[in-house]
Amino acid sequence: MKKFSGFRARALTASACLLAFGFASSVAAQNLSLEAAQEAPEDEAELVAPPIPEVEAGEVPDGSVGGMGDINLYPRRIIMDRRSRIASVGIYNKTAFDGDYEISITDMVMLNSGNVVPLDNIPAGVEAGEVKVASQMLRHSPRRVALLGSEAQTVRIMARPSADLPDGEYRAHFMVVSVPKNLDEGFSIEDAVSDNAADTGNVGVTIRPRFGISIPVIVRVGDTTLDVGLENIGFVQGERGPLLSMTITRSGTRSAYGDVVVTAPGQDEPLVIARGIGVYPEIDSRQVQLALNPEFDLTQLRAGMQLTATFVDDDVNPGETLARQDFVVR
Structure with a gap:
């Protein structure tokens, strides 16, 4: 294991590690034709993702984003195009305590309030037909990491769009969620409804919060x-x-x-x-x-x-x- 100025960091090297107001206004255009999937090199392990910033132990890099939990993500957002279809995300445990974290790529929709919610849990009356999702073209690994205190993990992300993908902006969200310790302790549903539990009165609920944080992963194709x-x-x-x-x-x-x-x-x-x-x-x-x-x-x-x-x-x-x-x- 290698140290980044006090923050221990691990890097994934396997080739399978893929993810990846109106007085006046101006119109901007860009030509960002993304390389098609078949143009990827045969050996994807040769693609080098940018390194995560070096920081002191217990610190997080400038430009990172944090939530209510104990980790920060860097950078705040990822943009991919024909010039860059591979990226790195740094997961920083900013505490002195170890923790387990699940990593996923999920599609989400923004509401007019600015809140972002998963597509499979949108409020009633919200239309999500305009969302161009990117989860199917992104690959990532691992799906779960264990970090010691002040440790950082580099995750490699890669976009693999199809050759016939229409021009536009596609998006998914890189999400990290804490895994509570001793998750298997306490009553199961079967225990709670059993005759023995009813006789002894040992029926209860244990609430363990799961803190999560996400950043957008944006893939731009064409103009x-x-x-x-x-x-x-x-x-x-x-x-x-x-x-x-x-x-x-x-x-x-x-x-x-x-x-x-x-x-x-x-x-x-x-x-x-x-x-x-x-x-x-x-x-x-x-x-x-x-x-x-x-x-x-x-x-x-x-x-x-x-x-x-x-x-x-x-x-x-x-x-x-x-x-x-x-x-x-x-």
Whole structure:
């Protein structure tokens, strides 16, 4: 086993390890024709996935995403195209305790609220026909890992699309879920309903939470387009103070991913800066409520003041303004 600056890391080397607002707006297109499956080299083991970042023991790399559990994933999202159809995901155990984790690839749908739910568990009334799933073209291994404290695991992911796949953006989600210890202890369903359990009163339920975290794996084929807009911008009252509400609109064949920045004239600090907001192709708009920057001096806001909201790309052309909308404080 090899160490990455304190974080012990394992790498899979077997060839079978495959996975893998509206004042103005701009339209962006890209030609990302993905290599077809038959163009893959005969020896897939020769394909080299990028390494995961080196970090100190117990630390996680910048740009990683964490949840309620004890692990982080790096990177936040994976984009595959003809230039890169193989990638690495780093699973970082950020605690001093060992843990077991199940790894899967699942198809999910984004709701207008921004929540992402599995396709097999969508709420009533939600249409999922616009989702272009990618799970069948992705391969990954292993399906389960055991990590010691401060240990990291590199998982290799590869896309194998069919040659006749229509242009567009396809997506699945790389998911890691913790496996509770002593899962087999306690009563089974049969024990709970048996005569002996009823006689002794030993009927109960043990709840063991399973924390999970996922990142999108996006496969882009051929030409994709995107048009972004910002609408319905205004202040609303949240439980902990004022928030800025807006609707991010999206059209085209590609997802939008970027930062929302709201500025006021004569102020050095932005009123809002929200990073990493995505709108997937299956929805035309997403409603968001954004926290205000605590460094901004709210006493400088006046009724009638004009503010500017922008959506800045952090995907195909990082730093490019995809949408800009002026609005007035009321």
